[in-house]
Amino acid sequence: MASEPSSTTIASEPSTSTSEIRTDATEVFQLEALSLNYLRNQDISTIPYEKDLPKLNPCSLCNKGILTFRLQAFTVLSCGHIFHRICLGEYIAQGETTNPLCPLCPFTIELFREEA
Structure with missing residues (x-):
């Protein structure tokens, strides 16, 4: 009795589209921009000129800007998106999930909850 070949689909491995690759590159660029802008705000003289940032x-x-004159705490999510910590906290608090x-x-x- 010959068995038919079976096919297996792994749900945790989505196909990668061109738009997803473009998004990943955009997020990496934003993390690089965050790093350089942070260093600029620390008055470190070894970073590129401001016009190159x-x-x-x-x-x-x-x-509103992430790194402005009045610095606010910010959060970088696992996906690479950057938000003010207060804005993200309010967004999460408004959600029903x-x-x-x-x-x-x-x-x-x-989400990480602190133990009392």
């Missing part, structure tokens, strides 16, 4: 996208929740998604993509935000 890439623009850092603003927080997409409040549309225990597994919130990033406001810009379908990645789940990992």
Whole structure:
């Protein structure tokens, strides 16, 4: 009795599309921009001239700059998106789920709760 070949689909391995690759490159660019802008704000003289610094996208929740004169705490999610910590906290608090998604993509935000 010959058995038919079986096919297996692994759900945890989604196919990668061109738009996903472009998004990944964009997020890496934003992390590089974050690093350079942070160093500039620390007055470290070994970074490129300001005209060479890439623009850092603003927080997409409040549309204000991440690194501004009045520094605010920010969070970089696993997916690479950057938000002000206060904005992200308010976004999560408004949600009705225990597994919130990033406001810009379908990645789940990992929440860590402090034990009392």
